[in-house]
Amino acid sequence: MxxxxxxxxxxxxxxxxxxxxxxxxxxxxxxxxxxxxxxxxxxxxxxxxxxxxxxxxxxxxxxxxxxxxxxxxxxxxxxxxxxxxxxxxxxxxxxxxxxxxxxxxxxxxxxxxxxxxxxxxxxxxxxxxxxxxxxxxxxxxxxxxxxxxxxxxxxxxxxxQPPRHLEWIQASVGQEIRMIPVTEVLFFISDEKYTRVQTETVEALIRKPIKELVDELDPHLFWQIHRSTLVNVKAISGISRDFRGRQLVSVRGANDKLEVSRSYTHLFKGM
Known part of the structure; x- marks a missing residue:
């Protein structure tokens, strides 16, 4: 049958x-x-x-x-x-x-x-x-x-029950699908098609947009600093400015400098 x-x-x-x-x-x-x-x-x-x-x-x-x-x-x-x-x-x-x-x-x-x-x-x-x-x-x-x-x-x-925050990310790494603990993620950056998931050892891709991740992640652990960027607060190693006066977030374990848009500069007042 x-x-x-x-x-x-x-x-x-x-x-x-x-x-x-x-x-x-x-x-x-x-x-x-x-x-x-x-x-x-x-x-x-x-x-x-x-x-x-x-x-x-x-x-x-x-x-x-x-x-x-x-x-x-x-x-x-x-x-x-x-x-x-x-x-x-x-x-x-x-x-x-x-x-x-x-x-x-x-x-x-x-x-x-x-x-x-x-x-x-x-x-x-x-x-x-x-x-x-x-x-x-x-x-x-x-x-x-x-x-x-x-x-x-x-x-x-x-x-x-109150909604549980996302604990794992199912992401594509090459031809494999991996389960990545959210606590290991340094930041998420989206483009028009994919969202990049960056840890200290792995760069992976998912199709979930930032606007959905904002609702699913713990807001105390991940801050939105740009319409296309979420950063792990515990991974932030410093804040600087470039020659145009834009705030840039440095993240431990990665060479990227993450731009902070004007809408989110208030998050770093006093830093």
Whole structure:
């Protein structure tokens, strides 16, 4: 039996990585569509009627939980029922208590082969259990609460907790995707297409713009000093001026001089 899936993540590199890992551990799986946000995930699910939806928790438009709620309400028919839901998340606060209840599964970023293999085995059992003629192994499945009940609980978790600041950056270094601790980042600088992530040892690239990073990073750790630049406060080694009077930030571990625009010069008064 061909198993079909829709994959949703707003980061292209994450979609590519997960698709590649899924191909390794489940070569028979057919990914019929990829979505860049929650709204697309719902629309593509309605169009393609997959057996599985893999949804990033944090997406624009609709979060993964909000998208899953809408997917669970799509009308079923004789040939299709609500797909199995797998959440993709960089934050394990949702995973431990909620996802282990047997209704949905989860994959922590970056997707590790061993953990993904476990998810695949669970999905295969669930899909087999949907077939009345395939009862073997069904007794081994955990008792599942209704999907809507779990999604409501996840929504409460999301709304009842203050937003957590970003702790890891998933960035492209050459042909590899690396997980970089935010505390090791010296600064972020954006151009029209990419954002450069600079540590003392690595220069990496991401597609996330500065305006999104501002909302996700701890404002006490990262200061915006220019519309295209965020700097780690703990990495600042000095402030100087060039011949035009512009303030320049020196950063330990890097040779770059980061320009401070007029809108942010107040941050360095008294320095």
């Amino acid at each position: 061909t198993v079909r899936a829709v994959l949703a993540d707003d980061e292209r590199l994450m979609r590519e990585q997960l698709r590649a890992r899924l191909t390794e551990v489940w070569p028979e799986l057919e990914i019929v569509a990829e979505a860049k946000n929650g709204l697309e995930a719902v629309a593509l699910t309605q169009e393609h009627k997959p057996d599985i939806c893999l949804l990033d928790i944090r997406m624009p438009g609709l979060t993964g939980v909000e998208a899953a709620k809408q997917i669970a309400q799509l009308p079923e028919d004789d040939n299709w029922c609500t797909p199995e839901i797998v959440f993709i998340t960089a934050y394990d606060q949702y995973a431990v208590e909620a996802f282990e209840q047997g209704v949905a599964d989860y994959v922590l970023k970056p997707a590790e082969r061993e953990r993904l293999q476990l998810t695949v085995e669970r999905l295969k059992k669930r899909l087999a259990a949907r077939d009345p003629s395939a009862s073997a192994g069904a007794d081994d499945l955990p008792t599942a609460k209704p999907l809507q009940q779990l999604l409501q609980r996840l929504s409460s978790l999301q709304s009842g």
